[in-house]
Amino acid sequence: MYREAAPPAALTDAVRCLWWSRTDGPARIVPDGCADLMVAGDRVFVAGPDTGPWDTDLPSGTLVHGIRFRPGHAPRALGVAAAELTDQRVELADLWGRQGRATADRLRAQPAALADVVGARLAREHDPVLRTLIARLDAGAPRVSAALAGLPAPERTLRRRFTRAVGYGPATYVRVARLRRAVTAAAHVPDLTTLAAVAGYADQAHLTRDCRELTGTTPRRFFARLGNRTRA
Structure with a gap:
């Protein structure tokens, strides 16, 4: 099961979609130019932009929520260059430190807050x-x-x-x-x-x-x- 929804109007410039799924075993993810912030069971992490296939390791039945950034816009919310995340899965606590741990706790309890978290951090400047x-x-x-x-x-x-x-x-x-x-x-x-x-x-x-x-x-x-x- 995989579903997408349009982001709130204030985020459409930087965010391609909100999405959610329930895993049914290993899956292969292929490059799309995007980075995602994801909540998957107890994990809250960033999936960086891929240059090749990535095989998931989430247990079957895991409910996953995500917010997908448009290509080039992830740094505006994540605060790091996308090049530092290429082909990586990085826990939010490792990326943002204490604030990341607090945000991860919030998102584990309320995955639907992904859009609010991104909206609060999104830098307005763009290139x-x-x-x-x-x-x-x-x-x-x-x-x-x-x-x-x-x-x-x-x-x-x-x-x-x-x-x-x-x-x-x-x-x-x-x-x-x-x-x-x-x-x-x-x-x-x-x-x-x-x-x-x-x-x-x-x-x-x-x-x-x-x-x-x-x-x-x-x-x-x-x-x-x-x-x-x-x-x-």
Whole structure:
């Protein structure tokens, strides 16, 4: 069981969704460019942005609540660069110290307070240049250089800011964004050759290579079992 809900209006700029699920055994989580703050049984932790597949270790039947940040926005609430969380699961108490322990106690008792916790910490400033760059990559810019064109900062500076905010560089994000487009299109596309073209891959072989590296399995198997998307 997995469900999503829209975040409160005040958080839509930084938060993609609130979600909850009940685990039914091990699940494989694949990169989506996001970081999540999660409550899973007695654990309260941050799931950082992934660069490859992650197999969950939560006991079957665990009720999980989460809040998912949009790519590039997790540092505004978590107070650390996303690059420090890449491929990590970090207990909130380790991330925020005493305040993290108190917040974790609150969230264990009241998981529905996730939005309130994030809203109270969310820094209002944002980086409009990074927002433009991420939007270009999400829309299918064929190369990082094309997405960077015309932006008001040196390329090296933009790449550094991007990595700090998102958790990895724009070249990796291109691959993650392409996989997300494939996931979105998969329900309406009848074959892998067409899916590769729709999502922006050079060909089906390109889709297969990226899918194996990002999900740990073949496209046919991956798209056949898309039902469980809990991050843990």
